[in-house]
Amino acid sequence: MARPAFSTQPSRAGRRLRRAILVAFLVVVAVVLVLPLTLTQQAADANLDPTTLGIDFAMNKSIVRTETTIAMFVALAAAWNLIGGLTGYAAFGNVAFFGLGAYTVGYLTDKLHLSFALALPLAPVVAAAFAGLIGLPLLRLRGHYFAIATLGTGIAVGEVIKNLDVFGGATGLFPPILRHADALFFYLMAANAGLAVLVTWLVLRSRFGYGLIAIRENEEAASVLGVNTTAYKVGAFALAAALTGLAGGIFAQWASFIDQESVFPIQYNVEMILMAIIGGAGTLFGPVAGAIVLEWLILELAGGGASAVYAQIGLGLLLAVTVIFVPRGVVDFFGGSSRLTLGYLRRTLRETSV
Amino acid sequence: MSLFVQQLVLGLMLGGVYVAVAIGFSLVWGILNIVNLAHGALVVVGMYATWFLFTHAGLDPFLTLPLDALILFAVGYFLQRVLINRVIRAPLFFTLLLTFGINLVLINLFLLWFKADFRSVTPSYAGTGLSLGAVTVPYIRLAALVIALVQAGLVGLFMNRSRTGFAVQAVGADKDAAQLVGIDLRHVYALTFAVGAACAGVAGGLLSTIQAISPTAGEPYTLQAFVVVILGGLGRVSATVVGGLLFGLIEVLAQSQVPGLGAGWSNAIAFAVLVLVLVLRPQGLMGRLA
Numbered sequence: 342m343a344r345p346a347f348s349t350q351p352s353r354a355g356r357r358l359r360r361a362i363l364v365a366f367l368v369v370v371a372v373v374l375v376l377p378l379t380l381t382q383q384a385a386d387a388n389l390d391p392t393t394l395g396i397d398f399a400m401n402k403s404i405v406r407t408e409t410t411i412a413m414f415v416a417l418a419a420a421w422n423l424i425g426g427l428t429g430y431a432a433f434g435n436v437a438f439f440g441l442g443a444y445t446v447g448y449l450t451d452k453l454h455l456s457f458a459l460a461l462p463l464a465p466v467v468a469a470a471f472a473g474l475i476g477l478p479l480l481r482l483r484g485h486y487f488a489i490a491t492l493g494t495g496i497a498v499g500e501v502i503k504n505l506d507v508f509g510g511a512t513g514l515f516p517p518i519l520r521h522a523d524a525l526f527f528y529l530m531a532a533n534a535g536l537a538v539l540v541t542w543l544v545l546r547s548r549f550g551y552g553l554i555a556i557r558e559n560e561e562a563a564s565v566l567g568v569n570t571t572a573y574k575v576g577a578f579a580l581a582a583a584l585t586g587l588a589g590g591i592f593a594q595w596a597s598f599i600d601q602e603s604v605f606p607i608q609y610n611v612e613m614i615l616m617a618i619i620g621g622a623g624t625l626f627g628p629v630a631g632a633i634v635l636e637w638l639i640l641e642l643a644g645g646g647a648s649a650v651y652a653q654i655g656l657g658l659l660l661a662v663t664v665i666f667v668p669r670g671v672v673d674f675f676g677g678s679s680r681l682t683l684g685y686l687r688r689t690l691r692e693t694s695v
Numbered sequence: 696m697s698l699f700v701q702q703l704v705l706g707l708m709l710g711g712v713y714v715a716v717a718i719g720f721s722l723v724w725g726i727l728n729i730v731n732l733a734h735g736a737l738v739v740v741g742m743y744a745t746w747f748l749f750t751h752a753g754l755d756p757f758l759t760l761p762l763d764a765l766i767l768f769a770v771g772y773f774l775q776r777v778l779i780n781r782v783i784r785a786p787l788f789f790t791l792l793l794t795f796g797i798n799l800v801l802i803n804l805f806l807l808w809f810k811a812d813f814r815s816v817t818p819s820y821a822g823t824g825l826s827l828g829a830v831t832v833p834y835i836r837l838a839a840l841v842i843a844l845v846q847a848g849l850v851g852l853f854m855n856r857s858r859t860g861f862a863v864q865a866v867g868a869d870k871d872a873a874q875l876v877g878i879d880l881r882h883v884y885a886l887t888f889a890v891g892a893a894c895a896g897v898a899g900g901l902l903s904t905i906q907a908i909s910p911t912a913g914e915p916y917t918l919q920a921f922v923v924v925i926l927g928g929l930g931r932v933s934a935t936v937v938g939g940l941l942f943g944l945i946e947v948l949a950q951s952q953v954p955g956l957g958a959g960w961s962n963a964i965a966f967a968v969l970v971l972v973l974v975l976r977p978q979g980l981m982g983r984l985a
Contacts, residue, residue, distance in 0.1 A: 431788035478974045484787050485730045489921045490973060496918065497966035504959050611795050618792070653803040660796030664789045665781045693785035695870070695880045 377405045377527040405523045407640055409595065412530035413588050414636040417609065418616035418628035419537035420584035425614060426622035427541075427550065428577045429557030430480065431488040434495030436609045438468040438582040442589030443604040444502055447514035450594065452507075457519065457594045461587070468586025469579040471498075476575040483560075492610065499605030513600030516593055526595040533591065534629070537584045541625055544580075553577050557623075611660070612639070619663050635659075668693060697829035702951050703944065704832055710943025711840030713923050714936050715901055718847050719894030720920035721927075721935040722854075726867035726887050728787075729779065732794040734920055735913030736801035737892050741767055741899020742908045743809060749816045749903075756816050756904045757838065763896035771892025776885040783884065798917075805910035813907040821904065839901040844936065846897055850890070851932040863887050867930075915962065922965045925972050928982020937981055942968065 380401035417439065424432045442464035449460035479490050502508050509515075519525070544550040552573045555563035564570045593599045612635070620631025642652035666686050720734045731737075741763040748759040774797060782789045824833040854860040865873040866883045874880050899913070906912065919942070927938020942965075949964050950956050956964070972979065 425788075431791065433788075433791065475970075478970060482973060482977070485724070485728075485791070486925075486973065486977075488788055488791055489730060489918070490969060493918055493921075493962075493966040493969050497963045500960065500962045504963075608799075611792065614788075614792065650803045650806050654800050654807075657796040657799035657803070660799070661778060661793055664785065664793045664796070665778070668782070668785050668789060690781060693783065693789070694781045695783040695884055 373408060374531065377408060377524045380405055380524075402523060405527055407637070409523075409527045409530050410640060411633055411636045412527065412534045413592060414613065414616060414632040415534035415629050416530065416537045416584055416588045417613040418620070418632040419534065419541055420581040420588075421613045422541060422617045422622060422624075422628040423544065423553075423581040423584075424574075424577050426617055426624070426628065427544065427557065428553045428574060430574065430578075431484070431614075432491045432578070432581070433488045433610050433614070434491030434493070435581065435585050435613060436605055436607065437491075437495040437498040438472060438585035439589035439592070439609065440495075440499055440502070440601075440605040441471055442468045442586030443593035443599050444508055444514065444589075445586070446590040446593040447516050447599045448508060450516040451509070451514045457516065461590045461594070464590025464593075465583035465587040468589070469583040472579040472582030473575055476578040477571070480571065480574040480578060492607075495605060495607065495610055499601045502605075503601040509600070511600070513598060513603070514593075516597050516599075518597045519594065526591060529591045530588065530595075533584065533587050536587075538625065538629060540580065540584065544577075545625060549573065549576065554623075612636075612656075615656075615660055615663065619667070621669065665693075666690060701830050702947055704830055705836075706944035706947035707940055708833070708836035708840050708943070709947055710940035711836070711843040712898070712902065712905065713919060713943050714847060714939030715839065715843035715898035716895070716916045717920040717923035717935050717939050718843075718850055718932065719891035719898070720917075721924045721929065721932070722850060722894070723888055723891035724924060725930040726863055727783075727884060729790045729794065729888075730921065731888075731891070732791055732917055733774075733798040733801060734794075734891075734895055735915070735917040736798045736805075737767055737771070737895035737913070738899040738902065738916055739805060739908070739910065739913040740770060740801070741896035742903040742912060743805065743899075744896065745900040745903040746814050746816050746908055749818070756818055756900060757842075760842070760897050760900045763900040764893040767896030767899075768889045768893040771895075772885045772889035774892070775888035776881065779888065780881055780884055802910050802914075809910060811910060813909050815907055816903045818904065835904050839905065842897070842901060843939075846894060847932050847936050850894065853890070854932065859886070918962065919965055922969045922972075925969055925979055928979025931981060934979060934981040938979065941980070 417435065421432060421435055424430050424435075445464045445467045446457065446460045449455040449463065450457055475494060479487060479494070482490055503511055544553070552563065552568040552570075555566065555568055556570055556573060560570055589604060592604065596603065613632075616631035616635045617628040618631070619635060620629065621627025639652065639656065642648065642655060666689060668689055716734075716738060719737075720731060723729050723731050723734075744763045744766050745756050745759045748754045748762060749756050778797065779790065779793060782793050818835075820834055822833075824831045825837070826832075852860075854864060862873070862878050862883055863886070865876070865878060866880065866887070870880055873883070898916075902912075923938040923942050924935060925938075926942055927934035927936070945968060946961060946964055950958060950960065
């Protein structure tokens with residue numbers, strides 16, 4: 342008799358532990374959200390009095406920078422989760438939407454001299470429109486075909502933009518620099534991350550979300566039950582693209598310089614997937630947890646130079662270990678009731694090996 | 696006119712390179728249902744192996760090809776047996792993630808050992824060619840085309856004439872049924888991947904005489920191998936040959952005949968071909984309907 346992989350009711354001790362974790366989590370979130378304000382306030386004060394500029398100033402800037410980057414990846418991983426985790430379509434090219442969002446803001450601010458506030462709302466619109474356009478043919482594909490077709494999208498869009506002089510060609514685009522806006526960019530990224538989680542939460546509770554999960558579990562059955570699979574899939578794809586494009590748009594202004602390499606990096610595709618999977622694909626907070634832990638690790642490890650090579654090797658090994666041993670993600674054994682034991686690892690290994 | 700013929704010849708020869716690269720990729724995908732994102736990195740292993748033997752042992756690059764195949768066979772067997780076999784029954788894109796991880800590790804190991812320098816293999820006959828009127832046929836590329844076709848033929852013979860090849864095909868058709876009739880799945884999986892990797896090694900050896908060698912030199916080839924397989928159709932060696940040659944022609948003709956397109960557009964061209972085929976004829980030119 343096969344025993345169920347998870348039981349749905351956590352034990353009382355489990356509930357207490359989860360409540361404690363939640364409280365600790367909220368405290369950390371509060372600190373993280375307030376920190377940039379005080380840090381950049383110091384920075385702004387320091388800027389008025391140049392004599393105090395020093396190591397603290399640089400440290401503070403770097404902390405805010407780290408937080409902003411992590412918030413960005415939370416949004417990317419949560420957005421990927423909509424199409425990859427909920428709908429079960431292994432999108433490998435979401436970086437296309439990131440880059441399109443970034444280039445939308447870059448083009449409008451650099452070439453058309455629009456203000457950032459006016460340009461930013463267009464980033465998700467452009468990304469979502471593109472997702473709808475390519476989603477119609479691509480989402481008819483399944484499995485590997487969809488995965489590689491989207492991977493190709495990510496590469497091709499970047500290459501096309503690089504070859505068009507309107508978009509700055511190989512030189513790239515230079516949105517005008519906004520000064521003393523470190524905190525602003527952090528809050529924009531954090532708001533986008535929050536938005537991504539909120540959207541996931543709403544989707545998970547909606548008819549739309551049930552439709553997506555039905556598609557993931559069995560697309561033919563979902564279709565027979567009356568789910569308009571094409572509309573649902575394209576909708577999920579466009580939603581993910583909008584959130585990713587918004588992150589790209591904020592990034593463009595934050596970086597104040599973009600080119601093909603900086604906003605179409607292929608490894609982002611896999612990083613956001615890995616974050617979602619390590620955390621637990623298809624869950625609400627899994628991608629968030631995965632993004633925070635993994636991006637923090639990446640930023641800590643990648644000091645540049647030779648250590649960057651080791652960081653990449655570490656990332657590759659982590660990828661291998663994750664997919665081999667914990668394919669259901671850490672949220673499965675922290676949030677669920679299965680525990681991280683040798684037995685759990687052995688069981689998942691046996692389930693997936695030939 | 697002769698310029699056009701020259702482009703056709705160059706396109707066919709480029710197609711030969713694509714055939715060499717895609718044969719192993721197609722085998723692994725068709726039989727094991729694994730899209731090997733580390734295929735390009737395996738090609739680069741072959742490049743470095745040939746470079747090493749050419750520079751340090753003075754071997755002719757074409758003589759190193761069997762050694763490349765042997766080395767990559769061992770590497771491939773190890774990778775599949777120890778790592779990829781572990782995720783065969785997991786959801787599909789786990790194999791993609793795992794092979795991407797392997798790709799990442801390999802590329803960074805190359806960076807560590809060989810640095811980011813460009814290296815090249817230049818035998819005495821590099822740059823010479825056969826002149827047929829106004830059309831020139833470079834010897835090295837011609838040899839690469841011939842070797843790619845021979846390689847495809849050998850893989851076809853192995854699959855369709857040997858007992859082991861039948862076992863591989865049986866595993867591709869239904870792995871559980873194959874296991875029931877006594878086929879050692881773990882071994883056949885590893886063996887198939889090893890043959891695929893050996894083909895990548897030969898492709899790498901051929902490419903080392905054609906282009907500069909660097910840790911990331913294999914990256915474009917993974918996507919291009921994918922496009923070749925889609926174009927030709929999955930599951931047959933002959934389909935990969937047709938797909939590879941045709942894709943080489945398409946790329947060269949698009950870059951030379953279509954105004955505004957140049958060498959910087961190869962990925963975009965590949966992607967356009969990919970989407971067109973997937974939309975118009977998803978089973979590929981010679982593929983059977985699933």
